[in-house]
Amino acid sequence: MGGTHRILIVDDNTAIHRDFQKILVGSEKRADISDLERDLFGASSARSGPTQYAISCAENGQAALELVKRGVQQGQAFSMAFVDMRMPGWDGLETLTQLFRVQPDLQAAICSAYMDYSWHDVLARLNRPGLRLLRKPWTSGEVLALVHELGARVGQARPASSRRMS
Secondary structure, eight states: OOEEEEEEEEOSOHHHHHHHHHHHTOOHHHHHHHHHHHHHHOOOGGGSSSEEEEEEEESSHHHHHHHHHHHHHTTOOOSEEEEOSSOSSSOHHHHHHHHHHHOTTOEEEEEESOOSSOHHHHHHHHTOTTOEEEESSOOHHHHHHHHHHHHHHTTTOOOGGGOOOO
16 A cells, blocks of 8 residues: 555644654654665665655645645645545535535545534535544554555545446
8 A cells, every 4th residue: 555645634723733643653753763774774665655745734624625635736635635524614514515516536535523514414415425433532553443444545545426327
């Protein structure tokens, strides 16, 4: 599963941004040690294949939409997005609706403590049977498992809304 997955975090709480960063990228200190090891010992072929994560964050749906548009235009689309349900401006449902219009193959999870809609209504409105829910508070293990699951889907299948009937 090597390569880099671009991950978008959409949450009005910047502490959530930092938590995802810590879980998926690690601390700066850990990155410095990896850089030092590479400088001293060279790139190891055994370690050249792991998946890397590039995290971008937005505090609301409108900012997230701009990031996704820019990524698509630059040929650097996001692999997945974690979107809070309750935010100022667009809620998570409207945010995902807008993001899917720009990038239909975006893998996504709603990351929220509170749901203002039934899960059935969310799936019906977004037409995304594979959409996932990550309930707050979550553990780092839950985040990693979900990132692995969504990352495995990237590029495998088009979303239901873009499939053509034969």
